Structures are given as C-alpha cells and as structure tokens.
C-alpha cells in the first residue's frame with residue numbers, strides 16, 4: 420500500500436524528489452498565467468479587506484482588475500516593514516482574527532514586532548512549501564529530521580516542523596542549543612536530516628570533531644540551513660564536518676517564513692516558490708524594476724496568502740534572480756544567495772537586530788552618554804556582539820560591585836528587547852572614537868561565513 424505522501428514523491432533530475440511535481444515543473448508560460456490569476460485574487464482580497472491597501476491603491480488610481488500582465492506590477496504600491504509596524508498587531512490582516520489560526524512574529528524587534536497571521540489554508544500551503552524544500556534534498560518518509568531551528572514566534576522551528584509532518588518523515592523538535600544533547604540525539608535516534616542556521620551547523624561540526632566524532636560516525640545525509648547569510652566556502656566546511664549535503668533555504672517572517680526559496684541538490688541558487696510568491700528585483704534607490712541577472716533588492720508579492728496578503732514587500736535583501744533552467748527540472752527562477760542588505764539590519768545568530776533598537780535601550784538609561792558602538796565579531800562560527808557605551812565620570816567613582824551590577828543591568832535590558840545575549844563594556848568619557856561625518860555605530864568584524 421502506498422501512503423498519500425509517497426504518491427506525491429517522484430524523483431527529480433538531481434537526486435532529490437518533487438513533492439508537488441506538477442507545480443514544481445509547471446511550464447514558464449502557465450506559471451506566468453497562474454501568477455497573474457492569483458495576483459488579481461490577492462489584490463481583490465487586499466483591496467476589499469485591508470484599509471491600508473484600499474487607500475494606497477485608490478491613491479494610485481489602480482483597481483485590482485486593472486492588472487492583466489506582469490508589466491502592470493510596477494504600478495502597484497510597495498509595502499515596507501514600517502507599514503507593518505504601523506498596523507501592529509493585526510491591522511494588515513485581511514481575515515477576521517477568528518479565522519487566523521496561527522500568529523508568528525519577526526525576530527528581535529523592539530516595541531512593535533511585525534506580526535504574520537495564517538488561516539488554516541495558509542498553514543496548509545506553508546506545509547507543502549516546506550515539504551517541497553525537504554523533498555528537494557531527498558528527504559522522504561522514513562527519514563528522521565532533527566529540527567534545531569528555534570521554536571516559538573520565530574518561523575524556523577514550527578515551519579520546518581509543519582512541513583516535515585506534511586511530508587511524513589519523523590521530526591524531532593529539539594529546537595536550538597544544548598550541543599551535547601544535539602550530538603547524542605543525532606546518533607541515538609539516527610538523524611538523517613538536520614535543520615538549523617548554518618553557523619549552528621558549523622558549531623555542531625566543530626563540537627563533533629572535538630569529541631572525536633568523524634563525519635562517518637554521524638548518520639546525517641542532508642542539512643537545511645538558512646535564516647542568515649552564508650557562503651559556499653562555509654557550505655564546503657559544513658559538508659566535510661557533518662558528512663551531509665548542506666542546502667540553503669530562505670524566507671522571512673513577513674512572507675510567512677521559510678519555504679519562499681530553497682536549493683535542490685544542484686546547489687545552484689534557491690528555487691523561488693513562484694506559484695505562491697511573485698519575485699521582483701528593484702533598484703533600491705530609484706525603486707525601478709531591474710532585469711534578471713542584475714543585483715538589486717528582492718521584492719515579493721504573496722500570491723496565495725489569505726490572512727495577510729502583502730503587495731510588493733521590500734525585503735531589503737540584495738541578490739540576483741537567475742532565469743536559466745536548472746538541471747534538476749524545476750522551472751522556477753532561482754535567487755542567488757543574498758549578498759547584503761539595503762538597510763542596516765544585522766543578523767546575529769539568526770536574530771534580526773537593528774542598531775536603533777540598541778540605541779533606544781541605551782538612551783533610556785540616564786547615566787549613559789549618547790556615544791556608543793556596537794561591535795560584532797565571530798568566535799569560531801558563532802556571532803558575538805559587544806556594546807561599548809560611554810558613561811559619566813560619576814559611574815567610575817562607584818565600587819567595583821556597583822559597576823558590575825550596572826553593567827549587568829544594561830545587558831539584561833538589551834536582552835529583554837532583543838532576546839540575544841551581548842556583552843556590555845563600560846567606557847570612560849570621550850574614549851569612543853568620534854566621527855566627523857556619520858557616526859560609526861556598528862563595527863562588523865565578521866568576514867562572510
């Protein structure tokens with residue numbers, strides 16, 4: 420007897436599997452038509468149910484029915500993270516809150532995080548997109564996925580979990596951290612697949628080596644790594660250290676999380692799930708669309724999300740779109756690895772951090788002077804962040820114990836907002852370098868991973 424999931428799974432040309440073969444290999448022309456049909460439905464939903472979009476579209480004099488081809492997309496308004504924050508928590512929902520069965524939020528945001536809601540149908544689509552991602556790496560029922568992405572409001576843990584269950588493999592919801600236990604469970608349970616950030620994968624690889632474990636002692640065959648930038652050089656090291664194929668996966672909370680882009684075993688860029696997301700590259704200065712192959716900012720429009728449709732969402736990620744066909748047989752465009760951002764967002768151990776969030780905390784503490792510097796570095800493969808702050812003379816007159824207490828209190832106030840540990844260094848007045856132009860608030864000493 421075949422199970423429902425085995426009926427889905429057919430071999431691709433790269434050694435992986437299709438989860439939804441028809442959708443994943445849809446001829447370009449049909450894919451384009453499907454996108455326009457879904458785009459119109461999305462615009463209608465947004466126009467009818469989200470006052471923000473009704474106003475924006477009315478201002479531009481665009482009606483959902485006016486969009487008939489891809490060229491019309493450039494007439495549609497953009498959406499930014501600020502728009503989402505301004506409508507916190509549920510003002511961008513197109514569905515009544517009662518129909519929203521899940522809410523996630525972006526990592527590490529201060530004040531108002533950006534929230535994302537899913538109807539039951541949205542979760543269903545998400546599950547299939549992650550199942551596609553896992554299948555592309557050859558994962559099938561019978562495999563065991565150790566899911567070391569963080570569970571909680573972050574979309575990584577629960578997203579991968581949902582897709583693994585949809586696919587029908589065994590999922591171990593171990594979440595992040597506790598390296599000793601990760602390595603034990605990996606061997607005891609026989610994990611054939613791993614999901615976590617690339618930096619954590621490398622950390623696990625080093626920890627395994629330090630304990631005398633060779634890659635062949637680990638049962639892994641494939642890993643799904645993303646949520647932060649990484650290079651092909653790191654891929655080679657992770658693969659050698661863990662004995663797995665290390666595949667890149669991309670997504671962002673605003674688009675519903677991972678599942679937006681994923682690599683097949685050709686490892687030649689991430690296939691964009693184009694039947695559910697319309698991808699564009701724009702020039703971040705002029706906001707004009709750029710042709711495939713040019714580096715620019717990635718912009719997405721959701722094509723099937725019901726609870727929270729987003730039109731031309733500016734991801735701030737800089738990359739290129741690759742239109743040439745992939746050897747695996749999938750027909751979608753691929754996105755290159757993001758090479759940077761068009762804003763100042765830092766990604767520290769997978770958590771998104773805006774320097775302004777740290778500034779807000781610091782500036783709320785009276786004894787701290789308005790001079791600070793955020794120093795980001797890497798210890799092994801893990802990011803570390805230090806916040807150097809200038810404090811008034813009076814602070815240094817305190818006892819050692821008082822100073823330490825003050826320092827710990829600043830650390831914990833930053834932790835409360837960002838959810839990441841950082842080391843606070845108290846500096847004497849006028850010791851942080853002043854700049855004649857823009858203040859250099861962030862010193863990022865990390866080399867590309």
Ligand code: DLL
Nearest residue numbers: 526575645646647648668669670671672676677757
């Ligand atoms: O990082 C969703 C995710 C979870 C993706 C698990 C992959 C795996 P956010 O926390 O909202 O969502 O962060 C989104 O992270 O705009 C990129 O700047 C960055 N990012 C995500 N994946 C990659 C990747 C999740 N593969 C932001 N390569 C995005 C480079 C990535 N950067």
